[in-house]
Each structure stands twice: as structure tokens, then as C-alpha cells.
Amino acid sequence: MTTADGSILSTTRIVDNGPPAQRWDLVILGDGYQTGQIQQYRNDVQQFVNVLLSTPPFDAMQGAINIHRVDVTSTDTGADDPTACGGPGTTARTYFDATFCGDSTNRRLLVVNNATALSVANAQVPQWNAILVMVNSTVYGGAGGQVGTFSRAPGAEEIAIHELGHSAFGLADEYEYFRGCDSGETDRNNHPANEPAEANVTTNTNRATLKWRHLVATTTNIPTTSNANCAVCDPQASPVSAGTVGLFEGAHYFHCGAFRPEFTCRMRALNNPFCAVCRERIQAVLRPFLPAFPDWQLLDNNPATVEIVAADGSLYQRQNNGFIWRYTGTPLTGWELLDKNPATVQIAAAGGNLYQRHNNGFIWRYTGTPLTGWQLLDNNPATVQIVAAGNNLYQRQNTGLIWRYTGTPLTGWQLLDNNPATRQIAAASNNLYQIHNNGNIWRYTGTPLTGWRQLDNNSASVAIVAAGNNLYQRHNNGFIWRYTGS
Numbered sequence: 001m002t003t004a005d006g007s008i009l010s011t012t013r014i015v016d017n018g019p020p021a022q023r024w025d026l027v028i029l030g031d032g033y034q035t036g037q038i039q040q041y042r043n044d045v046q047q048f049v050n051v052l053l054s055t056p057p058f059d060a061m062q063g064a065i066n067i068h069r070v071d072v073t074s075t076d077t078g079a080d081d082p083t084a085c086g087g088p089g090t091t092a093r094t095y096f097d098a099t100f101c102g103d104s105t106n107r108r109l110l111v112v113n114n115a116t117a118l119s120v121a122n123a124q125v126p127q128w129n130a131i132l133v134m135v136n137s138t139v140y141g142g143a144g145g146q147v148g149t150f151s152r153a154p155g156a157e158e159i160a161i162h163e164l165g166h167s168a169f170g171l172a173d174e175y176e177y178f179r180g181c182d183s184g185e186t187d188r189n190n191h192p193a194n195e196p197a198e199a200n201v202t203t204n205t206n207r208a209t210l211k212w213r214h215l216v217a218t219t220t221n222i223p224t225t226s227n228a229n230c231a232v233c234d235p236q237a238s239p240v241s242a243g244t245v246g247l248f249e250g251a252h253y254f255h256c257g258a259f260r261p262e263f264t265c266r267m268r269a270l271n272n273p274f275c276a277v278c279r280e281r282i283q284a285v286l287r288p289f290l291p292a293f294p295d296w297q298l299l300d301n302n303p304a305t306v307e308i309v310a311a312d313g314s315l316y317q318r319q320n321n322g323f324i325w326r327y328t329g330t331p332l333t334g335w336e337l338l339d340k341n342p343a344t345v346q347i348a349a350a351g352g353n354l355y356q357r358h359n360n361g362f363i364w365r366y367t368g369t370p371l372t373g374w375q376l377l378d379n380n381p382a383t384v385q386i387v388a389a390g391n392n393l394y395q396r397q398n399t400g401l402i403w404r405y406t407g408t409p410l411t412g413w414q415l416l417d418n419n420p421a422t423r424q425i426a427a428a429s430n431n432l433y434q435i436h437n438n439g440n441i442w443r444y445t446g447t448p449l450t451g452w453r454q455l456d457n458n459s460a461s462v463a464i465v466a467a468g469n470n471l472y473q474r475h476n477n478g479f480i481w482r483y484t485g486s
Contacts, residue, residue, distance in 0.1 A: 003116060006074040006095030009038065011124040015049060015067035017291070020127040023066040024289040026168075027121045027128045031096040031112060032136035035073045044134060044152060045069050051157035052164075057279045057286075057303075064289035068125045072096070078137045079110065079151075087139075098135045102143060106179065110141030110149045117147045130168035132160060158270040165267055165274070169282050172198035174260040174268035174275075176250030181233035189230045191257030199281040200267060201252040202259050212261050212277045215245040215304055217321045217342035223247040223259060230256035238263035245276050245321075276320070279303060299331050311349035311388070318347045324356060338370050350388035350427075357386045363395060377409050389427035389466075396425045402434060416448050428466035435464045441473060455483060 017023050028048070033041040053062045074094035081087030085101035092098070095116070102111030112133050121128045132148045134156075135141070142150040142159040144166020150159040165171040179185050195203050202211050207222045216222065224246030227234035234250050244262065251260035251268075260268060265275035274282065280303045287301070304319040315327040317335070322342040325335040343358040354366040356374070361383035364374040382397035393405040395413070400420035403413040421436040432444040434452075439461035442452040460475040471483040 003095055005076070005093035006072060008120060008124070009071040009073060011068055011070045013066060014046070014069050015053070015062070015065060017063050017066055020066055020068075020125060022289065022291075024064050024129045024286055025066045025068060025125055025127050026164075027068045027070060027125045027131045029070050029096065029117055029120060029131065029133045030072045030136065031098045031133050032074050032076065032078045032092060032094045033072070034075070034077050037077065037136065038071055038073065041071065041134070041136070042069065044136075044156075048134070048157045048160055052161060055161060056273060057283050061283060061286040061290070063291055064286045068128070070120060070124050072120070074136075079135050079139075081107075081137075081139060096133055098133070098137075098149070100137075100139060100141050107139075108141045109143055110135060110137075110151055111143050112147060112149055114145070114147045130164065132164060132167070134160070155270060158266075162266055162270060165278065165282075169278075169285050170198055171267050171278055171281060172196060172201040172252055174200060174251045174265050175253070176227075176233050176255050176258075178253040186231070188254050189256060191252060191254035193257075196252055196258070198252075200261055200265070200275065200277045202247075203257055205247060205259070210247065212245060212280075214302070215261070215276050215280075215321060216247075217244075218340060219342050220244060220246045223249055225249055225263070227256045243276070276304070297331060299327060300335060301332065307347060309347050309349045309354075311354075312352050314349065314354075316347055316349055316354060318344060318356075324354075326354075336370060338366060339374060340371065346386060348386045348388040348393070350393075351391040353388065353391075353393070355386055355388055355393060357383060357395075363393075365393075375409060377405060378413060379410060385425060387425055387427045389432070390430060392427065392430070392432075394425055394427055394432060396422060396434075402432075404432075414448060416444060417452060418449065424463060426464045426466040426471070428470070429468055431466060431469070431471075433464055433466055433471055435461060435473070441471075443471075455485065 028045050030041045049067055052058055072095050076092040078092045080092055080099035081090040082101045083089040084104055085107035096112040098112045100107050100110050102109040117131055117133055121131045135151045137151045138153050140153040142163045144163045148163040148167035150156055150163055178188055205223055225248045227249045247259045248263050249259055252258040261277040262275035264272045266272050283303050305317045306320045307318040309316050317325050322344040324339040326338055328334040328336050344356050345359045346357040348355045356364050361381040363378040365377055367373040367375050383395050384398045385396040387394050395403050400422040402417040404416055406412040406414050422434045423437050424435050426433045435441050439459040441456040442454050445451040445453050461473045462476050463474045465472050473481050
């Protein structure tokens, strides 16, 4: 029941990306592990760490993170499980006094003595940024707050990551109930009018002032879903594709009046990815802890960016809502919006030209006027890739056909190859290359259809890129090769 019911054995930095004072430090404590179960605890922690660091966006930000494991013994195994919430009435003597039914209502609310957890973390890792307590019980439970908790129930890693969203990153629960959709609760019909402080829930339905408006496509309805009966959870399916950012009613424990950014998110239901807004919030917290590399200048920090291309001194970016921007010379703020069509899925640039491809295969060239100045060059729905080099623009279609633009919109395309095995093209200078599904690599020598020279036939090849007079290939084992022939 107190710290007399166990002891602190040791502290180990199991993920080490630099001095604790310069990194985001997560401290993991164990409760309800007896002396003979410490190796099990270590294994449990490592399993959680493996899952955490492979979960977006932590996977891309792990250079910012240190993780410290504090080995703690308890007299008894498990946690208190009161009968008041349907438990068997178990009382366990543990170091952090873990107990289910932390609010005397919900059995799944697993809490510990926060003062003790904070005291141990302060003593073992004074620079800590977040604390999680792993409780040795297979009963489902967890909690957020200054000290996050999670049990060893099936899917424990998911519980922990969800609770870390609360305790470390200030994310709200996005589900639309408190005790459950089938609990008959009547006090969760309408959210109070006040705006929640958390980044991932809102009561605001104004597109222009929405917290996450920069992630919402212009074609997405606001609200995206509305609950027709505020006395119950909304049973309707999502009207948009997975990953669409909009405004979905039902969040922050209320059936109506509060909205979440995506239809489903890890903060709404376990075993789902974090929504884009939650990922953005996590990245914003972790970004200051990334190692500093003085030879790199930060030009933009928008997590919506999914593609960049550069040509002739210009840098362009495409965001996941289809927005295309050109860098104008001022870091962070100096970007000019060139287009905002949500259908855009790829951009390419060369020879002073910028091109975009839409998800319907249409290809457009920028003619110099932001937003409205785009010329349609082709409208073939079979187009799946564009590349540009010098003054040339090429397209690849899903049948393997390769075409070069000859200067006349829509009709002015020359067929260069029609091999259905082609899976990618690359271009640089005056050279055009293709790689086939079997790894064969070919260079175009100037004669349509028949004029291709084979450069390699390694089945491990999965991708090619070209720049200047150089051609590179990547193998499925990660090896990178440069072509040295003529």
C-alpha cells in the first residue's frame, strides 16, 4: 500500500539519443512486479518501446526521444480491483499503490499514487518530460494525466500509446460517450458551448476559423458528419475515405456539439493510427528536442507536406490536401500558394516549368498566375506518373506505355514505349530511363518503341532515380548503386 511495499532497484536508459537535458525523456515505472518478475517487466517494457517507436509519428521523431526504464519491485503482483466497479475486491501491496476503479465508477480507470511516481521520476531522471507506469495486471485499464498508466491487458501497447497522447501531448479523447454507447447515459447528449483547449476536439463549425483548417480540403463538407439523434451515439458510417480531415460530430465524451478531425483515430478507438491533427500535435512537442545539425536551415515546418521537388533554383512542395507552394526566399513564412486542388497527387519540375498530376490522370502545367494559371496538357485517366527533365515532360500509364509531350496540349504526345512490365520512369538532362517489374533497367536511345538499351537485369532492383548524367538504383535489401557505364 506504500513505498514500504517494494523497492527501487535501478534505472537504465534503454533508448539513448543524447543527453537527457537535450532530449524528450520518457520514464517508465513498473508496479505490481515482484522481485522474481523483474525480467518479465523488462521484457514488457521493451515490447512497448518497440511498438511505440514504430508508430507514426514517433517513428520519424525518435531521434528526439530518450526512454528510461526504472526497475521497481512490489510485495504483491497486480493491482487493487475494488468490488464497487465489478472487480473481485483484490487488494495488492504495491509500490505505487495501483488501483482500478480510480473514480469509483469505471473499472478501466487505472490510477497510481501520482506523488510517489513523481518523486521516483524526479530522483531517477530529473529531466523527465513524461511518465508512464506499467501495471502488472491483465485486467484492461489505463489513464492519462500527469502520470499515465496502462495494464498488461491484451493490446497493452495500444493502451499506453493512447494514454501517452493524453499525459504527454495534451490530446483529448475523441469518442462520443463516457460510460459507453450502450450504457444508457443521458448526461452526454450535448457538449457545453465552450471551446475545448485540446488540439484535436472543437465545438467550432466555422471553416475559416477551425483549429485544423489548414488540413481540410476545400471539397470536404463542414461539418462532415452530423448526429441526427443526440440522445445516442451516431451510428452512421463515414461518408469520406479513411484519412480525410474534416469535422465529425461526436467527441470529447458527448454525442453532439463536439467534433473530431477524422472519422477514426487512436484517440477515439485503439488499433487505429493517430489522425493528422494528433500527429501534428505530437510532432510539435517533439520537434524542439531533435538533434541540431547546424549545416541545415529550416525552410518550412508544416506536417501536411508530402512531396517536394526542385528545379532551376526553385523549390516547390505539395501538401496532403493538394495545395502546391513555391518557396520565395524567407524561411518558414515565405511560401507562395500556386494551387489548392485536392485532386493533386504528384508534382514535377524542370526547365523552369512546374507540372502537376491529378488523381484522374489529368496533367497540368503552371503558366505563371497563382491558383488560376494552369494549362491542361493531357486528360488520360490511365496516367500514373509524370517526370520532367530539361524541357521534356514524360508520363507513364498503368499499362506501361511511356509518352513524351511534344508541345501541343491534349493531342501532342509521342509514344516512346508500350511495355506493360514498366513500373517506374526517371529522367535527367536528356536521358529517360525505365525499370521493369523484374528489375531490368533500360535507357531510351532515341527511337520510339524499339530504341531502348538494357543497362541492368538484377531482380533485386526496386527503384531508380536520375540526376544530370547519373543514374542510381535501389535494391530491396537497401543497397544503392550508381551506373558507371556510358
